[in-house]
Amino acid sequence: MYSEKILTLSAGVGVVGLGYVGLPLVILVGQKELPVVGIDQDEKRIESIRQGKSYVSDIADYEILALLENGIITVSTDFGKLSSCAVIVVCVPTPLTAGKKPDYSCLINAACSVAAVLSPGQLVIVESTVAPGTTEGIILPILQSGGMKAGSDFFLSYSPERIDPGSREYCLSNIPKLVSGVTPACLNRAQLFYNLLGMTVVPVGTPETAEMAKLLENTYRDVNIALVNEMAQVCRAAGIDIWDVIEAASTKPFGFQAFYPGPGVGGHCVPVDSSYYAFFARENNEPAAFAEHARRVNSAMPQYAAALAREALAAAGKTAAGSRVLVLGAAYKKDVNDARESPVIKLIECLRSEGAEVGYHDPLVEKISTATGEMNSVSLDEITLSGYDCSVLAVAHSTFNLPWLAAHSSMLVDLTGSLPKQAGRVISL
Ligand SMILES: NC(=O)c1ccc[n+]([C@@H]2O[C@H](COP(=O)([O-])OP(=O)(O)OC[C@H]3O[C@@H](n4cnc5c(N)ncnc54)[C@H](O)[C@@H]3O)[C@@H](O)[C@H]2O)c1
Secondary structure (H helix, E strand, O other): OHHHHHHOOOOOEEEEOOOOOHHHHHHHHHHOOOOEEEEOOOHHHHHHHHOOOOOOOOOOHHHHHHHHHOOOEEEEOOHHHHHHOOEEEEOOOOOEOOOOOEOOHHHHHHHHHHHHHOOOOOEEEEOOOOOOOHHHHHHHHHHHOOOOOEOOOEEEEEOOOOOOOOOOOOOHHHOOEEEEEOOHHHHHHHHHHHHHOOOOEEEOOOHHHHHHHHHHHHHHHHHHHHHHHHHHHHHHHHOOOHHHHHHHHOOOOOOOOOOOOOOOOOOOOHHHHHHHHHHHHHHOOOOOHHHHHHHHHHHOHHHHHHHHHHHHHHHOOOOOOOOEEEEEOOOOOOOOOOOOOOHHHHHHHHHHHOOOEEEEEOOOOOEEEEOOEEEEOOOOOHHHHHOOOEEEEOOOOOOOOHHHHHHHOOOEEEOOOOOOOOOOOEEEO
């Protein structure tokens, strides 16, 4: 039986969706010496893994190569490979529709493909972020459509992923894992699985609770970042340094957690999940005023950042129209190669719409798509930098040489609180 296979570490594990969530999971499972099959519909990604090339900044090529060499991982576009696995973990994207509603098309497609190969005794775990009720209301009926029943014939769990891309402190194995099941037997098996991966498991009573807990975690971030973004604007207007304010408040040992202002909020999680919560609230005829206000404040930050660039140019006697502006960092946060929903793209679009000629440099993001077309990262050296009227430090990647940037930029807008202010040449958020 599959549960015994899980116990003896001999079970095969299938991971569906090999992105920022799924690929690190494949590596962790492989490193525990469990055979693992990674499934993705994107042939380019499958080929990249087969070549031992990572496209996720937290995973190094050598980690993939080591597991390929000892044959512990295989990857494919063929869902049929999942039929022999004891556990199938679904990590596909759950973005927003144009109308800011949850877009479950990838999740539904993946669930239908899993249902087509579902075998008795298998444990299916959904890790994608979803609104409360989705596991039981949408995924369960799809998996049961072939006549098998969850809790006896197969098992279904919801366990939201909490990874922190780019973090040196937190990785999959040291972040406590919320785990729920549609029945006690489902919960029991999912707990067993994550325990075998060495994770600290936090069992949660129902899938709805686990689904809502994930939305709370990320809406909490969106709301608190919006609060400091709003306060940063108030502080600038009043001549107070927001970074000093946050540092001072952070000395309080209880009841305060520091959040930092910036060009806005991006990535596939925080802005999306906050909108999922607002959608869920509307479905339940209740307001989600905090979440909706936070979205408005954070979404308007690129325009505010563009206004700071205008201020810097004005200090040098220039206007945005006709000036050259270099944006440093395009990822949605430091040390990741992910530019999805990045507010920096909006900042670039904003500056361009004002007539500025804009370039960007990001050592981790080679190319971005903007409303006016694709852009490639420019190389960064003294000559390049001197060709720009103003630089905007939007993301402070650890590899950036900040003193060098400060010394060689004619005007510099710092949205990250990383640079000392220097005789009027650095304008800080
Ligand atoms: N990125 C994060 O930091 C993060 C953190 C926690 C939770 N999440 C959640 O995890 C989920 C996955 O996010 P991600 O960032 O890893 O996404 P991603 O876009 O990086 O990767 C998803 C992968 O799924 C594949 N895919 C899509 N539909 C498929 C299908 N039907 N069958 C097979 N493969 C399919 C895509 O080709 C892609 O490679 C989302 O729900 C997200 O909200 C993401």
